Amino acid sequence: MNDKKNSINWKDFLGKYTMVIALVVVFFLFVYLTGGRLLFPQNMSNLLLQNGYVLVMACGMLLCILTGGNIDLSVGSVICMVGGVAAVMITNLQMNPFLAIIVGLAMGILAGIWHGYWIGYVRIPPFITTLGGMFIFRGIGRLVLNSKTVAVQNETFLNIFTAYIRIPGLDGDGYMTSPIVVGVIASVIMFLGVVRSRANKKKNGYRQNSAIADFGKTAVICAVLLFYCWKLANYKGISVMLVWVVAICLIYNFITSKTAFGRYFYAVGGNEKATKLSGINTNKVYFLAYANMGLLAGLCGLLCLARIGSVNGSTGTSFEMDAIGSCFIGGASAYGGSGTIPGVIIGALLLGVINMGMSILGIGDSWQYVVKGAVLLVAVIFSVVTKKGKN
Amino acid sequence: MADIILEMKNITKEFPGVKALSDVNLTVERGEIHALIGENGAGKSTLMNVLSGTYPIGTYTGDIYYNGELCQFKTLKDSEAKGIVIIHQELALIPLLTIGENMFLGNEIKNAQGIIDWNRTFHEAETHMAQVGLHESAQTLIKDIGTGKQQLVEIAKALSKEVKLLILDEPTSSLNDEDARMLLDLLISFKKEGLTSIIITHKLNEIIYCADKATIIRDGSTIETLVKGVDEFSEDRIIKGMVGRAMDDRYPDRAHNVSNEVSLEVRNWTVHHPLYEEKIVDDNVSFKAHKGEVVGFSGLQGAGRTELAMSIFGHSYGTGISGELYLHGKKTDLKSPEAAIKAGVAYVTEDRKTNGLILGESIRFNTTLARLDKVCDRGIINTVLETDVAEKMTAEMGTKTPSVLQQIGNLSGGNQQKALLGKWMFTEPDILILDEPTRGIDVGAKYDIYCLINKMVGDGKTVIMISSEMPELLGMCDRIYVMNEGRIVGEFPAAGTTQEMIMGAIIRSSK
Numbered sequence: 001m002n003d004k005k006n007s008i009n010w011k012d013f014l015g016k017y018t019m020v021i022a023l024v025v026v027f028f029l030f031v032y033l034t035g036g037r038l039l040f041p042q043n044m045s046n047l048l049l050q051n052g053y054v055l056v057m058a059c060g061m062l063l064c065i066l067t068g069g070n071i072d073l074s075v076g077s078v079i080c081m082v083g084g085v086a087a088v089m090i091t092n093l094q095m096n097p098f099l100a101i102i103v104g105l106a107m108g109i110l111a112g113i114w115h116g117y118w119i120g121y122v123r124i125p126p127f128i129t130t131l132g133g134m135f136i137f138r139g140i141g142r143l144v145l146n147s148k149t150v151a152v153q154n155e156t157f158l159n160i161f162t163a164y165i166r167i168p169g170l171d172g173d174g175y176m177t178s179p180i181v182v183g184v185i186a187s188v189i190m191f192l193g194v195v196r197s198r199a200n201k202k203k204n205g206y207r208q209n210s211a212i213a214d215f216g217k218t219a220v221i222c223a224v225l226l227f228y229c230w231k232l233a234n235y236k237g238i239s240v241m242l243v244w245v246v247a248i249c250l251i252y253n254f255i256t257s258k259t260a261f262g263r264y265f266y267a268v269g270g271n272e273k274a275t276k277l278s279g280i281n282t283n284k285v286y287f288l289a290y291a292n293m294g295l296l297a298g299l300c301g302l303l304c305l306a307r308i309g310s311v312n313g314s315t316g317t318s319f320e321m322d323a324i325g326s327c328f329i330g331g332a333s334a335y336g337g338s339g340t341i342p343g344v345i346i347g348a349l350l351l352g353v354i355n356m357g358m359s360i361l362g363i364g365d366s367w368q369y370v371v372k373g374a375v376l377l378v379a380v381i382f383s384v385v386t387k388k389g390k391n
Numbered sequence: 392m393a394d395i396i397l398e399m400k401n402i403t404k405e406f407p408g409v410k411a412l413s414d415v416n417l418t419v420e421r422g423e424i425h426a427l428i429g430e431n432g433a434g435k436s437t438l439m440n441v442l443s444g445t446y447p448i449g450t451y452t453g454d455i456y457y458n459g460e461l462c463q464f465k466t467l468k469d470s471e472a473k474g475i476v477i478i479h480q481e482l483a484l485i486p487l488l489t490i491g492e493n494m495f496l497g498n499e500i501k502n503a504q505g506i507i508d509w510n511r512t513f514h515e516a517e518t519h520m521a522q523v524g525l526h527e528s529a530q531t532l533i534k535d536i537g538t539g540k541q542q543l544v545e546i547a548k549a550l551s552k553e554v555k556l557l558i559l560d561e562p563t564s565s566l567n568d569e570d571a572r573m574l575l576d577l578l579i580s581f582k583k584e585g586l587t588s589i590i591i592t593h594k595l596n597e598i599i600y601c602a603d604k605a606t607i608i609r610d611g612s613t614i615e616t617l618v619k620g621v622d623e624f625s626e627d628r629i630i631k632g633m634v635g636r637a638m639d640d641r642y643p644d645r646a647h648n649v650s651n652e653v654s655l656e657v658r659n660w661t662v663h664h665p666l667y668e669e670k671i672v673d674d675n676v677s678f679k680a681h682k683g684e685v686v687g688f689s690g691l692q693g694a695g696r697t698e699l700a701m702s703i704f705g706h707s708y709g710t711g712i713s714g715e716l717y718l719h720g721k722k723t724d725l726k727s728p729e730a731a732i733k734a735g736v737a738y739v740t741e742d743r744k745t746n747g748l749i750l751g752e753s754i755r756f757n758t759t760l761a762r763l764d765k766v767c768d769r770g771i772i773n774t775v776l777e778t779d780v781a782e783k784m785t786a787e788m789g790t791k792t793p794s795v796l797q798q799i800g801n802l803s804g805g806n807q808q809k810a811l812l813g814k815w816m817f818t819e820p821d822i823l824i825l826d827e828p829t830r831g832i833d834v835g836a837k838y839d840i841y842c843l844i845n846k847m848v849g850d851g852k853t854v855i856m857i858s859s860e861m862p863e864l865l866g867m868c869d870r871i872y873v874m875n876e877g878r879i880v881g882e883f884p885a886a887g888t889t890q891e892m893i894m895g896a897i898i899r900s901s902k
Contacts, residue, residue: 260771266752
């Protein structure tokens with residue numbers, strides 16, 4: 001009896017954490033292949049910073065995909081447009097960077113509302129609507145940039161998005177303590193959270209996971225977090241951009257798992273007719289998915305501008321594909337209705353590790369595309385086949 | 392000795408939880424028109440799907456002999472190769488392709504290089520079209536010809552497959568009188584040339600007009616076969632056979648406490664089809680329901696009952712909806728399902744898988760979906776409270792499940808139905824519209840659902856029950872409205888009414 005229970009748990013474990021295991025395997029494979037260079041503090045820091053924009057976009061893309069496997073192809077173009085407008089305002093027109101940020105985000109939302117209106121209320125297929133948007137916003141971006149590259153050197157703007165945080169007293173020349181402190185505090189909070197949740201479940205008499213499973217999982221996450229913080233401490237510390245990315249991930253994880261608003265996306269993707277008959281305005285759900293995607297694409301435009309330091313007519317090209325790929329690798333269903341933010345994060349990191357590992361090895365872009373494509377396909381094939389097996 | 396073309400022996404077919412056919416026997420002679428009749432869900436279509444190989448050998452038990460030879464069809468193609476062609480109720484034609492392309496779809500005429508020979512395709516198409524009296528170009532698009540002609544295309548298509556045994560599932564349901572009569576005459580003329588037909592229809596006058604024999608199926612079993620010229624072959628006789636089941640189904644007792652207070656009244660309600668806006672689905676319907684009353688709606692498929700219910704439930708079906716709706720005596724306009732739910736109206740769909748449940752999600756998710764605000768605090772879901780209410784509804788409905796976190800798609804039909812009722816009871820409705828609440832569930836679960844309905848009206852709610860099972864309506868309702876072709880054609884108190892009276896009201900009003 002006990003034996004049987006254990007074996008089922010193993011199978012469930014493998015099924016549930018397939019992509020985590022894949023990420024770990026791929027990570028250590030590249031650590032080995034690069035002779036440990038992947039673990040250099042600079043590379044570890046860049047792993048998240050380079051892929052930060054993918055994570056932010058993927059959070060928005062997940063909402064679109066949840067509604068029924070619908071994607072937004074225009075994200076890269078919106079990034080170009082928003083980045084272009086912000087760069088021109090700050091550098092060419094010498095305007096206040098805060099104003100540029102507000103205008104940039106507003107343009108992102110407007111682009112999203114444009115898509116959301118046609119998709120949600122007129123029911124134009126998302127693929128076509130956003131394909132149109134992809135051309136339109138790319139064009140507008142180039143018009144704004146006048147087909148030139150515009151750089152941004154405004155300190156205020158860069159500080160808001162890319163500076164490294166230095167806390168006087170903790171961080172000084174040659175030593176960074178703040179990442180460690182942050183890591184420890186976050187770990188303590190996580191452990192306390194688990195303790196509280198378990199106590200709450202016990203009080204209400206709910207079934208709960210074994211203590212080993214709950215605390216084990218938290219311990220592993222904390223260990224990874226502390227390791228990463230230690231790496232950051234050995235490079236330049238915590239970047240503001242990292243704070244942005246982590247905040248977005250936490251917010252969207254909360255929205256999708258804990259709020260009524262988030263649940264509507266799962267409901268629409270699971271069965272739109274039933275959702276409609278349950279008194280939910282499904283048109284509005286589609287609209288909000290795309291309006292929100294516009295907002296996050298706008299934010300990404302600003303993040304990219306700050307990180308790269310300049311923007312030109314081809315900035316953001318095919319960025320949307322990385323976001324879409326992350327969602328699907330992370331277990332979102334191509335038919336909608338299922339997918340989680342943690343899954344998407346794993347998907348984005350898997351792509352990021354592959355990119356970075358191959359770059360360190362000096363393998364060219366062309367091969368990176370081949371490998372990325374293969375990983376995406378294998379991940380989705382795997383999830384489809386295992387689901388079939390279950391039924 | 393009669394020349395038997397088809398003999399189906401002891402056919403039994405089960406779906407998960409339901410026995411659709413039980414030891415059905417059917418014998419068809421060569422060159423006759425054989426009618427298959429029975430109520431909705433009696434098993435007629437299932438039987439024909441078994442014959443045509445849509446349900447392959449192995450998924451049913453029993454033997455099929457065709458021309459004296461035992462048949463083991465694995466696919467539709469196998470039966471078509473033998474000359475058995477089935478024409479389904481919903482036409483299987485592709486509107487944007489031509490008549491010729493449709494006729495040879497999946498069966499294309501190719502030359503030696505494997506390229507479609509369009510000249511021959513259209514020529515042969517027109518030859519067969521002439522046989523059925525359809526004088527159109529084979530290059531006309533299907534969408535440009537009317538439904539009557541589309542039905543002829545289906546028959547021409549069958550002829551192109553060298554049909555020996557033609558099965559027509561409600562061929563005239565979407566035709567007007569003239570087209571229907573033409574179609575039946577065509578069948579009679581083909582009969583003289585030796586074609587055998589099996590026709591499934593609800594229109595008894597058509598059976599009297601064209602059929603040589605009529606086999607009656609009831610509750611998945613063959614009841615009798617009437618032969619023209621030997622047995623009495625009249626509408627009354629056939630109705631008796633169709634509904635003559637013994638009333639041994641058990642319905643839980645209920646104190647009939649109907650209040651005088653009218654909770655729902657609908658006046659002159661007219662609904663148009665959402666796509667074909669000129670088509671009227673519900674025509675000037677007026678009815679009322681009282682507090683504590685179970686009101687039944689009887690009728691055949693396509694009578695407009697579901698459409699009526701859904702159009703009342705926040706205009707969730709149809710266009711050009713006109714008429715007046717009164718809730719507790721107050722004129723109301725329910726513009727969206729959301730408004731209907733707020734006003735205390737619940738609609739429990741007949742199609743729980745497509746319109747009712749999100750199968751991939753848990754019972755908990757489904758239970759609270761229509762009133763998520765009740766378990767939310769400023770938009771944030773209180774999971775503890777949500778689990779509590781889901782468990783409460785599960786217990787009240789008697790849904791059997793290991794946990795409310797169970798994926799709802801994994802439950803049996805009866806338990807899914809109970810969970811669906813729980814979802815709608817959670818919206819705290821005064822008026823429940825239950826559309827085929829016991830469809831596709833087993834007898835025990837049916838009894839449970841009847842008990843729940845009794846409890847609802849006992850608590851002062853109003854239940855409107857749409858059902859195609861007449862005994863169920865007679866056993867459960869206080870009053871029954873009969874609908875046919877979008878209109879209310881009869882109103883009966885349940886006590887003292889017989890199935891013959893209801894069926895008679897439908898038949899007499901059929902055009």
